[in-house]
Amino acid sequence: MSVDPKGPVLIEGPVEMVLEDGTVARSDRFMVAVCTCRRSRTYPWCDTSHRRRERAAQPPENQPPENRTP
Template identity: 60%
Template structure:
């Protein structure tokens, strides 16, 4: 069997971490969440109602406009 290589994790600037392949995530309280998707979006902002899986809640963030805007 061929070595599948390392798991790929893409860290995005203002969104989730994207993990290639099936993944099992373990939360600080010991809870485990499994995703069998080809790519899983993992929430970093903790706004997701499906945490630790991203539901794009970070997009609803209200941006503060400064005096130069």
């Protein structure tokens, strides 16, 4: 098992988990990423929703328009 403080818990598979509501989630993969942030749309499996989304930097306002990147 591997724990990333900013990401999922990685567990060697196959994995069977009993969720809070009693349902069972199964994965036959050789390595399973289990979500710890609860942002995943595929919870309990990680879909990388924990990653910070950053917007592209805007060009400085004092830069001439012909040198701006689209």
